Amino acid sequence: MTQQSNHKPLKNDRYLKALLRQPVDVTPVWMMRQAGRYLPEYKATRAQAGDFMSLCKNTELACEVTLQPLRRYPLDAAILFSDILTIPDAMGLGLYFETGEGPKFERPLSSMADVEKLPVPDPEQELGYVMDAVRAIRHALAGEVPLIGFSGSPWTLATYMVEGGSTKTFGKIKKMAFSDPAALHLLLDKLADSVILYLNAQVKAGAQSLMVFDTWGGVLSPAAYKEFSLRYMEKIVAGLIRENEGRKVPVTLFTKNGGQWLEAIAATGCDAVGLDWTTDIADAKARVGDKVAIQGNMDPCMLHAPAERIRQEVATILAGFGEGAGHVFNLGHGIHPDIDPEKAGIFINSVHKLSAQYHK
Numbered sequence: 053m054t055q056q057s058n059h060k061p062l063k064n065d066r067y068l069k070a071l072l073r074q075p076v077d078v079t080p081v082w083m084m085r086q087a088g089r090y091l092p093e094y095k096a097t098r099a100q101a102g103d104f105m106s107l108c109k110n111t112e113l114a115c116e117v118t119l120q121p122l123r124r125y126p127l128d129a130a131i132l133f134s135d136i137l138t139i140p141d142a143m144g145l146g147l148y149f150e151t152g153e154g155p156k157f158e159r160p161l162s163s164m165a166d167v168e169k170l171p172v173p174d175p176e177q178e179l180g181y182v183m184d185a186v187r188a189i190r191h192a193l194a195g196e197v198p199l200i201g202f203s204g205s206p207w208t209l210a211t212y213m214v215e216g217g218s219t220k221t222f223g224k225i226k227k228m229a230f231s232d233p234a235a236l237h238l239l240l241d242k243l244a245d246s247v248i249l250y251l252n253a254q255v256k257a258g259a260q261s262l263m264v265f266d267t268w269g270g271v272l273s274p275a276a277y278k279e280f281s282l283r284y285m286e287k288i289v290a291g292l293i294r295e296n297e298g299r300k301v302p303v304t305l306f307t308k309n310g311g312q313w314l315e316a317i318a319a320t321g322c323d324a325v326g327l328d329w330t331t332d333i334a335d336a337k338a339r340v341g342d343k344v345a346i347q348g349n350m351d352p353c354m355l356h357a358p359a360e361r362i363r364q365e366v367a368t369i370l371a372g373f374g375e376g377a378g379h380v381f382n383l384g385h386g387i388h389p390d391i392d393p394e395k396a397g398i399f400i401n402s403v404h405k406l407s408a409q410y411h412k
């Protein structure tokens with residue numbers, strides 16, 4: 053028996069269909085970081101909330117900022133407004149944001165002893181505010197478009213937890229990887245268990261699709277990528293609820309700069325791979341398009357170009373993927389804060405308009 057849902061039926065399901073490589077009328081599109089500082093209404097709500105984490109923890113305002121881009125643009129999916137660093141915060145590392153410097157931790161990890169002490173957070177307790185946001189957003193969406201839940205990959209979360217914040221060199225985490233691999237593996241394993249619980253709780257709270265952000269997998273050698281990042285994403289995929297409310301819950305894995313490992317990512321059992329702009333989408337489709345859907349892959353900086361250049365780039369990417377099911381259009385990474393919102397609208401409308409010819 054599949055679970056019955058109290059939710060309104062989904063009006064626009066082309067995003068879910070495309071992830072499962074089923075036919076659609078036009079190519080679905082959403083933007084990573086679609087709720088964010090490029091929108092004046094986001095900045096206003098954020099100012100009302102105070103700091104970024106207060107915004108994430110305020111159910112009503114987190115719901116409001118999730119919906120803001122959907123009021124402006126005909127997006128085919130909503131993404132939970134939260135952050136990947138909620139899990140390390142719930143593990144007790146003390147997350148804070150310093151203006152202009154990105155995320156930081158008060159108590160970064162440096163040894164096996166630190167890792168052994170880490171708890172696996174209960175998603176309905178320490179992370180209950182995220183589940184409250186999922187429930188509120190799903191209700192407010194009223195079936196317009198599906199809701200994406202997400203998490204960071206264990207490797208990407210571990211980089212912030214060991215470095216204590218953002219890094220250019222990844223010196224501390226790589227030191228742990230190569231001088232004390234047992235400590236890092238224990239950390240990655242605890243994170244994988246935490247991510248499984250967290251994502252499954254998001255599904256139970258109403259998320260209809262899941263995405264894992266592996267922003268920093270691409271800084272590893274091929275062998276180290278498989279050992280420290282991919283292996284744990286594979287464990288996550290195997291532990292997730294894949295069907296809920298009588299529908300498949302598709303899973304997308306996104307390793308930024310992971311283009312050379314697409315076959316290995318596709319073999320994890322995920323439904324879709326996220327692609328950044330450094331891999332040609334036609335090449336990606338030829339390599340893995342018979343196994344998984346592909347999400348991507350316009351360079352977010354292209355949104356600085358004149359309208360005609362944006363349309364041309366969208367047309368080139370659509371032509372690269374060509375006919376057939378299994379493409380979700382997106383940027384290759386998050387939208388930047390200095391983008392003109394009008395350009396985002398041009399991008400989204402171009403995807404719908406120019407893709408109809410590939411779905412006859």
Ligand code: CP3
Binds near residue numbers: 083086098218
């Ligand atoms: O896509 C969405 O609209 C959903 C919300 C979302 C945020 N962060 C909101 C956010 C998602 C999916 C994330 C994921 C995330 N967070 C990732 C993985 C994706 C990626 O971009 O690579 C990473 C690495 C983080 C960690 C993180 N959070 C950083 C590095 C920063 C600072 C960046 C900056 O521009 O200052 C954040 C903060 C953050 N997360 C903001 C938003 C909208 C900006 C906070 C603000 O000042 O309002």
